[in-house]
Amino acid sequence: MFTVLTHQPCEQAGLKALYRTPAIITLVLLLVSVVILVSVTLIQIHKQEVLSPGLKYGIVLDAGSSRTTVYVYQxxxxxxxxxxxxxxxxxxxxKGSGISSYGNNPQEAPKAFEDCMGKVKGQVPAHLHGSTRIYLGATAGMRLLRLQNETAAKEVLASIQSYFKAQPFDxxxxxxxxxxxxxxxxWITANYLMGNFLEKNLWHMWVHPHGVETTGALDLGGASTQISFVAGEKVGLNTSDIVQVSLYGYMYTLYTHSFQCYGRNEAEKxxxxxxxQ
Known part of the structure; x- marks a missing residue:
């Protein structure tokens, strides 16, 4: 009798403890999840505080055959x-035509930039002017001028360089x-704008999109046309039209070719x- 009376409370206590076990495990997992969530949030906040010293700026002048466009990036x-x-x-x-149109009067080329550059100075904080890089890239219009008159092309670029060296930017x-x-x-511009290189995950961190394919680009300019797309695996890397580009930790093998004199303006001519005739 005493044996039964002695063990019955133990058995009941064991059963109660067994019934409470799932609830205890659930509570523990919930607490662990909360701790992890809070920890990740604090890490992200701390990371932003430590790694966000401010914005950087850059200025690019796209000197095409028909016009020049100034872009400010941050x-x-x-x-x-x-x-x-x-x-x-x-x-x-x-304002005006592309810089290749100044082949006969190179010293006049920089005057066209005055209006836009005045506006650009207001777009970039004054204390960052000296550290803001500015770069001009001329395309097919100047490539044609160089073929026709190399001296004139050099003089146009020299005049532009003298002008920008006197500006407050780098x-x-x-x-x-x-x-x-x-x-x-x-190709980079088209795919970047389409979000094919980066996207934000649930933690607002930039990641590479899973399963997203890139898009080919066909650029119809004034004096030339370019076609670019990711090359297939069987394409050999020894061809002159194959280029490898590294972006956000990924390597892309591109086929890209430029058709000189097949732009809109040259086609009209x-x-x-x-x-x-």
Whole structure:
């Protein structure tokens, strides 16, 4: 009798403890989840405080065959896998034709920039002017001028360089880019704007989109046309039209080709010449 009386309370206590076990486990898991969530949040806040010293700015002048456009960009000081997350904050179209039209009077070329550059100075904080890089890239119009009159092309660039060296920004050069470079830049721009390189996850962190494919780019300019797209695996890397680009920690193998004199303006010239004949 005493044995039964002695063990019955123990058995009941064991059963009660057994019934409470799932509730205890659930409570523990909930507490652990809360701790993890709070920890991650604090880490993200601390990371933003430590790694966000401010914004950086950059200025790019796209000197096309028919016109020049000035762009102002900004991005956080920290990068994502060695590549900045850039956003455009200002755009200004330079009055007049492209810089290649100044082949006969190179010294007049910089005057066209005055209006836009005055506006750009107001877009970038004054204390950052000296550290803000500015770069001019000329495309097919200047490539054609260089073929026709190399001396004139050099004089136009020299005049522009003298002008920008006198500006308060960190001038990094004015040069004629190749058709291949123009094609690559067009492909990067198109896919960047489509969100094919980066997206934000639930933690508001930039990550590479899962399963997203890139898009080919066909750029119809004034004096040339560029086509660029990710090359297939079977394409050999020894061809002159293959370029490798590293963006946000990923390597892309591109096929890019520029068709000189197949832009809109040059096509019109050839069409008019055929009509006159």
């Amino acid at each position: 991005w956080p000081a920290e990068k994502e896998n060695n590549t900045g997350v850039v956003s455009q904050t200002f755009k200004c179209s330079v 001038f990094r050069g004015a040069q004629i880019i190749s058709g291949q470079e123009e094609g690559v830049y067009g 050839r069409f008019l010449a055929m009509l006159f």
